[in-house]
Amino acid sequence: KNRITFTAGNHDLMFYYFIKHPSSPLGKSWIYNGSETTLDSYSNRYKEMNLHLNYIIKAPLILNLDDCFVSHAGISAFFSRKLGKKPLDDPVKLKSIVESDLNSEHGILWTRDKLMNLGKLQIVGHTRVDEVYYDKKSNVLFVDTAACTGNKLSAAIIDKxxxxETLSVETDSRDI
Incomplete structure (x- = not known):
């Protein structure tokens, strides 16, 4: 069937928590982050919305693949002391830190800090860039080219x- 896997981001989880746990910090913050447009798009389609909400909450926060490490905002250098020089060697510890505080400004959903060099290519969104950008020092590929504001949607093909290759398509204003 569908073999697409995505990592949940701040807007995905704000949407989920707004509907399922509206008094939570993530739920409360969504009212300022796109709620009206998203809710309008589900008008009279509540079954579909619930399917999407289930898909969101089941999505991983991180994907540690053979070729790369994928997350929404990345692993902040703020966690260097806790994670050590080889953070991917202890996946249980990494997962625990990632999931410990989803509202943290240094966390996997929100960080705009300098990111850790994980010893593996790290692919992130969240921080908008005009063009796909590779930071050699931290070994991070930034792919959020601001489709939500009309720039373009981008992706990357990774091998070993x-x-x-990086791919980009212009944003169609009907999709915003």
């Missing part, structure tokens, strides 16, 4: 931890 190398960026083979």
């Amino acid at each position: 931890s190398n960026v083979v």
Whole structure:
């Protein structure tokens, strides 16, 4: 069937928590972050909305693949002391830290900090860039090219931890 896997981001989880746990910090913050447009798009389609909410809450926060590490905002250098020099060697500890505080400004949903070099290519969104950007020092590929504001949607093809190609398509204003 569908083989697409995504990592949940701040807007995905704000949507989920707004509907399922509206008094939670993530739920409360969504009212300022796109709620009206999203809710309008589900008008009279509540079954579909619930399917999407279930898909969101089941989505992982991180994907540690053979070729790369994928997350929404990345692993902040703020966690360097806690995670050590080889954070991917202890996946249980990494997962625990990632999931410990979803509202943290340094966390996997929100960080705009300098990111850790994980010893593997890290692919992130969240921080908008005009063009797909590779930071060699931290070994991070930034792919959020601001489709939500009309720039473009971008992706990358990775093989053996190398960026083979980046792809971008212009945003259609009907999709915003």
